Amino acid sequence: MLFQQAKKCMSLVLVLVLAIGLLAGCAKGTKEEKTGSNNAATDSITQPESSEPVEISMFLPSRLPEAIYDKDTMTFKTLAEKLNLKLDIESVVQSEAKQKFRVIVSSGDYPDVMAGTVSDVNTFGMSGAFMPLDDLIDQYAPNIKKYLVENKEAMAQCVGSDGKIYGIPMLSAIRTAMGYNIRMDWLKKLNLEVPVTIDDWHNVLTAFKTNDLNGHGAGDVTPLIFDRAWENYFMNFADAWGIELNGNNDYWMIKDGEVAFAPILPETKEFLATMAKWYKEGLIDSEFITREDTNNYHILNNKAGATCYWTGYIAGQNINSEVLKNDPNTNWQVIQPPVLKEGQDPKTYSQQSAIVGFSWAISSSAKNAEDIIKMFDYVYSDEGSLLFNFGxxxxxxxxxxxxxxxTDKVNNSEGGxxxxLRANGLQALIGIRQMPEYEAASCANEDVKAQLFNYIxxxxxxxxxxxxTLTAAEQEIYDIKMSAVKTYVDEELLKFFIGSRPIGEFDDFVSRVKELGIDEMTTLKKQAYDRYKSVAE
Known part of the structure; x- marks a missing residue:
């Protein structure tokens, strides 16, 4: 009776958490026999003394609507056989998983294991839905200790605002994200060097605009294209000024060891003035704000000179038959990030975090937590990693x-x-270690692989x-004020970029952002950064 009353109370708390929409979260050896809490990672799993399989119920997001996970999905079937488990899997497609996750948690009747976003796992973990895993990891999970707990950056990105581990996250394989990509064949055609500085870039883009590069006359090529204006890809050239203007992170960055709101920094003014000049001169796609899928439009039609986009995708255009049909000499290559002055170190903020934003957690009412954490640990082992990366x-x-x-069975499979991989449970959105070998094996050829690993x-x-990550109390204050700040900043940065608002009004823009309360938000983020550093350093 007491248990039922407690569970009912927990459900009420979780419903309240859902209602106010708290989103506390964080956005990355040799094999030895494990004894006790030995730090050495291992692939060995001690089988239960009983011959009866351990029953574990779980909720998981599936990667494809036509291949919803169940106990017979290859990776989970193999996992169960290896560890003598009986898995009862409930699953929906990834696009529906976040809503389903919250519905299950708010019901108060949920399975032993639940997989979801890191932010949701932490939010509901701190509300009592999931148990802290720190002690279980210390006792039973040497692989998790090695690859997660001892990876300070990954730890800082996955723990709740209370510093506890509520879910085991997916670890990223590589840091590569978007790179600076250019038509190397057109540089060669014009006898131009690879651009290094922002001034070099201006000269190259101007040459792309004023020369006939695709046989359709000068001006037919768009020198620089940006895709997905709503995802702020057009802000990537801010790398040269040493700032990150990432709206997905509400524009916060760490500069000179302190939390900073990037849009109001003086470097942002300089960056926007340069981009407005390029836009006015026709060096940037004039329709990038409204054009759907502008990268493919320009690249497939042999109209793009340069872009800043996902490196692996752009490198793959060199073997795209539709691209080669228009120009068989097409040669897209990733080049170093731009700098302001010759001799500066080229760097980019565009990169994968140490963790992917998914994890799996143990229900606070689960009776078999020791068996579950051992399962989690096996999935983090070398053997488990091979299973969930290669099968x-x-x-x-x-x-x-x-x-x-x-094998050819995979590479030549119907559907690609x-x-x-997704249909058979590989790269499932759970606590796995993505392997760099997986990324390399997924490359179409050696050129794509070389470009993908170039920045690394x-x-x-x-x-x-x-x-x-903010605490619940901080998040409530933050959400009220930051919404107005973010909306205003999004709109005005774009206006400055295309020149519809003169850069001379930048100081007025900064004043308005301060009036909207950015200083108070900065204080909250500084407190959160102090907590982050306590884990990461």
């Missing part, structure tokens, strides 16, 4: 010179490699700007 050896992959490679090999990354 089954001899079936979906083979080891070639010590490196896993997908990516769909086959040359260390072209600024320190990552984390999403700073």
């Amino acid at each position: 089954i050896e001899g079936d979906s992959y083979e080891m070639v010179n010590g490196v896993p490679q997908y 490699r990516v769909n086959w 090999d040359k260390d072209y990354f600024y320190p990552y700007n984390p999403t700073l």
